[in-house]
Amino acid sequence: MLVSLSSSSLLTFFFIMLIASGLSGLLFLHPRVPLSFVRVHIGIVALPPLISLLALANTTVEGIIGPWSLDSLAWLMAFFVLSIGLIIQRFSVHYLMGDHSYRKYFILFTFTTGVASITWLSGDLRLMVISWGATLAGLILLIRLNSGWKVANEATKVSGRLFILSWFSLLLAMIWLFNVTGEWQFSLALTNESLAQLGAWEKTGINLLIVLAVIIPAAQWPFQRWLIESIVAPTPVSAIMHAGLVNAGGIMLTRFSPLFNGDIASIILLILASISVLIGSGISLVQVDYKRQLLGSTIGQMGFMLIQCALGAYLAAIIHLILHGLFKAMLFLQAGSAVRRYEVSTHVNERPSKLWVMGGRTLGLVVGVAFWLMSPGEGYQLISALILGWSLSVSWTQLVAFGKGRIGKIAGLSFLVGSAIVYFIIHNLFYEWLHTTVYQGVQPSMSVVIIFVCLLLFGSVIGTWVTRHRSTVSFAVLYLWLVRLGEAKPKSVESHPSYLKQYLSQGGSQ
Structure with missing residues (x-):
């Protein structure tokens, strides 16, 4: 497979910046380096995710270069891993200030996210295994x-x-x-x-x-x-x-x-x-x-x-x-900063209208079946239809059926519609990036479908039983078992x- 020069150059630049991030973290370990250098380190750490984003946006930067597999999934995961690492390191500048291992945290954060990104860019089984082992080792060192x-x-x-x-x-x-x-x-x-x-x-x-x-x-x-x-x-x-x-x-x-x-x-x-x-x-x-x-x-x-x-x-x-x-x-x-506010709920004993609840379940069923029949992909459409229909039914109950008065129901419905629009925008964006890279599984066998539906119904039954038997001994046993x-x-x-x-x-x- 021929690979353009731009993809090779971009990969080289990516690894140069990744190595520079590691070197800056090692330099920060030296006690004579001032703590203010951490901001320089953060600036260097910001470069690898920026390069991976450029590669992700450039659809022509794909192919196989030696042990590297440069498809949209690989670049997306590299961008995801390194971006979260950047955000956490920036957050830690003040949060961890005064910790006796302050300097070590940053090099370990950089190392762990760096080798994790290499894992997902790997096109070689050996390199993936080695990089993943290094990632787990980095996490152990952090703990x-x-x-x-x-x-x-x-x-x-x-x-x-x-x-x-x-x-x-x-x-x-x-x-x-x-x-x-x-x-x-x-x-x-x-x-x-x-x-x-x-x-x-x-x-x-x-x-x-x-x-x-x-x-x-x-x-x-x-x-x-x-x-x-x-x-x-x-x-x-x-x-x-x-x-x-x-x-x-x-x-x-x-x-x-x-x-x-x-x-x-x-x-x-x-x-x-x-x-x-x-x-x-x-x-x-x-x-x-x-x-x-x-x-x-x-x-x-x-x-x-x-x-x-x-x-x-x-x-x-x-x-x-x-x-x-x-x-x-x-x-x-x-x-x-998560401080729980203890307030008396105004609708603990309220029950939504059965008509509104049944309306939500019917809507979830109709939308799920329609999505199953219309969406492309085989293994993908089944699980998507189940998730979409179930989520819509639950969301309708919580946001619309429990809405207080006409204004509450309208507000809940508006939020539900807005969330659906955002969902489809995000879904289409990821589908455009990954539909040629991510393998679409075959339609699950009937035995798998039956097991999944039974487990889904079992979970629903357990949830319903818990809400109706909170004063029983069985509930207390289950509660204490989960606490333990x-x-x-x-x-x-x-x-x-x-x-x-x-x-x-x-x-x-x-």
Whole structure:
């Protein structure tokens, strides 16, 4: 495949700026460099995402250059990861001021987002595995930066063990794929001719290893413990986890979508992700700690993203992971100012009119069926129709049916219409960028559809039961189980961090 000179030059310039960012972070580590240099560092860090944005806007800058695969998905993910990293580093200039590891944070932020962007630009299986391992190592180093605190050390042990398992699972999957196809390049290993060499058991085995590799960083059940323990890390570290780290499963499965398509591994992923959605939603509802609420929400949202992948809706998963990453990172960065206001609700016992509720459900059903029949793409249209119809029904109930009086219903309807317009604009923008790059999965098998619908109905039944049986013993047991599930282990909890005494005795932070 011939690649224009502009793409090669742009890639070279991108890596020069990425290296410059790393060097500026290393320079900032030196104690003689003034703290004011951090603003220069932020300026340099802003250059790589700017170059990736230029490459994304230039549709001709695509192709394969050595071990690099320069398509729109690769440049989009590089821009996404580096942009969130830039925002978090800029936020940390004041937020982390006075921390004894102030200088180390910036080099680790730069390193982690830098190697994460290299992971998604990789067109070689070996380079992707190495870069992803470096990304996980960077995250571990960020979690354990306050190594004098035993709680942080315990969280590091939990995260490290699971991340090693995830990485080795991915490594074995890639070696297995190479042994069968004889190719290390994505573009060659995932062609129909290469995949035809895989037997049914080989394909299932590789896919199961990939599933294990992606559900651990995504904090899916039963591996959600590392994310819950990581709450001891500073808030900017929690935010940077959403820069292509916890949501990396959607990107990875999209890259391997020609291989990961319609076998038993998809069903297993669908079941585990659905359980994670229920558990994550429950944790976010019962926890009173703001960061734990966000972590529970992340578990549920990542489960929903992996459900999209299991059903072949890879484009929807990419859109979801980017928007969720931006939104959740923002919520973490404002966690310090999140003060709950206790107010008496004026409509706790109010019930919306059944006519309005049925109208919303009917509208959701009609729109979902219409979208299923009219939208292009096979695997994509089914999940999109289900999500769109269900979301419209719930949104109508909350915004319109619960609206107080005619003005309240009109306001809710206006907000719903405005949100729908924004959704379609964003959807069309991403579709234009990615429809030629992202593989569209085949129509899910009937067994997968039945499992998904049953899980959806089960979740709805559980939600309805909870709202109507809050005074029962069963509800209390479920409530306490979710509280315990969202709490760290006792040895990971310390009411009075002893490591602070050491720094105070040394005269404060460095």
